[in-house]
Amino acid sequence: MAKKNILLLAGDGIGPEIMEEAKKIISWFNKNKKLEIEISEELAGGISYDENGTPLTDQVLYKAMDSDAVLLGAVGGPKWDNLEFSKKPERALLRLRKEMRLFANLRPAICFSELVSASSLKAEIVSDLDILIVRELTGGIYFGEPRGIEPIENGERKGVNTHTYTTKEIKRVAKVAFDLALKRGKKVTSADKSNVMEAGQLWKEEVQALYDENKAYKEIELSHMLADNCAMQLVRNPKQFDVIVTDNLFGDMLSDEAAMLTGSLGMLPSASLSEKDKNGRIRSMYEPCHGSAPDIAGKGIANPIAMILSFAMALKYSLNFDKESELLESAIKLVLKDGLRTADIMEDGKKNVSTSDMGDAIVAKLELQK
Numbered sequence: 196m197a198k199k200n201i202l203l204l205a206g207d208g209i210g211p212e213i214m215e216e217a218k219k220i221i222s223w224f225n226k227n228k229k230l231e232i233e234i235s236e237e238l239a240g241g242i243s244y245d246e247n248g249t250p251l252t253d254q255v256l257y258k259a260m261d262s263d264a265v266l267l268g269a270v271g272g273p274k275w276d277n278l279e280f281s282k283k284p285e286r287a288l289l290r291l292r293k294e295m296r297l298f299a300n301l302r303p304a305i306c307f308s309e310l311v312s313a314s315s316l317k318a319e320i321v322s323d324l325d326i327l328i329v330r331e332l333t334g335g336i337y338f339g340e341p342r343g344i345e346p347i348e349n350g351e352r353k354g355v356n357t358h359t360y361t362t363k364e365i366k367r368v369a370k371v372a373f374d375l376a377l378k379r380g381k382k383v384t385s386a387d388k389s390n391v392m393e394a395g396q397l398w399k400e401e402v403q404a405l406y407d408e409n410k411a412y413k414e415i416e417l418s419h420m421l422a423d424n425c426a427m428q429l430v431r432n433p434k435q436f437d438v439i440v441t442d443n444l445f446g447d448m449l450s451d452e453a454a455m456l457t458g459s460l461g462m463l464p465s466a467s468l469s470e471k472d473k474n475g476r477i478r479s480m481y482e483p484c485h486g487s488a489p490d491i492a493g494k495g496i497a498n499p500i501a502m503i504l505s506f507a508m509a510l511k512y513s514l515n516f517d518k519e520s521e522l523l524e525s526a527i528k529l530v531l532k533d534g535l536r537t538a539d540i541m542e543d544g545k546k547n548v549s550t551s552d553m554g555d556a557i558v559a560k561l562e563l564q565k
Contacts, residue, residue: 208487210268240270313458330446461498
């Protein structure tokens with residue numbers, strides 16, 4: 196079996212704590228399933244700025260681009276809020292996405308049956324929920340030019356951001372959504388603001404054109420929905436959705452909203468993927484949907500499950516270890532069934548455990564299944 200190399204970027208806040216639990220899981224698979232995953236660790240985010248004067252060094256970027264997968268913990272925190280924009284910890288994340296050309300962000304929103312009561316919605320609305328949001332990641336208003344803040348007359352200032360998309364950018368992310376839907380519930384909802392934005396009108400037209408051009412997609416049900424209505428429907432009747440594909444801005448918002456349907460951001464992973472290069476290789480980065488949570492950093496109470504599930508996604512999408520990915524997901528479900536909970540998903544009658552205890556419990560369940 197060929198060796199695989201994964202770059203670990205623990206980052207800031209609770210990042211190092213949850214990454215330690217992911218390392219336990221990787222170690223278990225190497226020992227018990229002979230996966231031969233080699234890991235290396237580098238700095239990114241605020242901790243990199245403190246050490247190197249930049250949130251991401253060129254050396255770390257090149258290492259990320261040469262890796263089979265990147266696992267990122269979290270970046271940012273109030274300590275670095277007053278840095279100039281180009282030096283903020285979050286620029287590490289944006290630079291990795293841009294330079295690695297990670298155009299498709301996959302964010303599943305799955306409500307484990309054991310955690311139905313943790314959701315703020317009624318159990319019957321979220322029970323067995325399984326949504327996948329595919330977000331375009333390298334275009335739109337976050338990267339469009341011109342951008343900036345400039346002085347204008349009367350001593351005021353003007354902030355400018357540009358929302359722009361091309362046919363290629365839209366179709367390549369729509370293709371990812373359609374291909375994934377074929378393996379799921381065969382339903383795609385494209386969310387845009389075509390009623391008020393020309394870029395949104397183009398988005399709708401190009402998604403529809405790709406669908407019409409490909410006979411392989413005919414068994415898929417495609418619908419178009421305004422992004423604000425999609426936000427409302429996610430709360431009203433989330434199980435009407437299977438795969439949602441949308442642009443960078445709306446995907447950022449809708450995926451966070453969908454995440455909270457499940458009860459906690461601490462449960463939800465994400466994957467960011469590039470196109471295949473000429474050798475068939477895909478660059479990829481995996482990270483929890485939650486942030487760095489500096490208010491609980493160092494307390495040992497953070498939920499590591501989203502980080503561990505991010506590794507499960509890496510096993511599936513980058514390393515081609517589908518069975519091992521399913522084994523890890525099963526172990527997590529067994530731990531939740533046993534009633535173990537970190538603080539963010541704690542309920543009456545359950546056992547409150549630490550970050551490290553949760554990681555150990557998942558390893559124990561892997562042992563039972565091997």
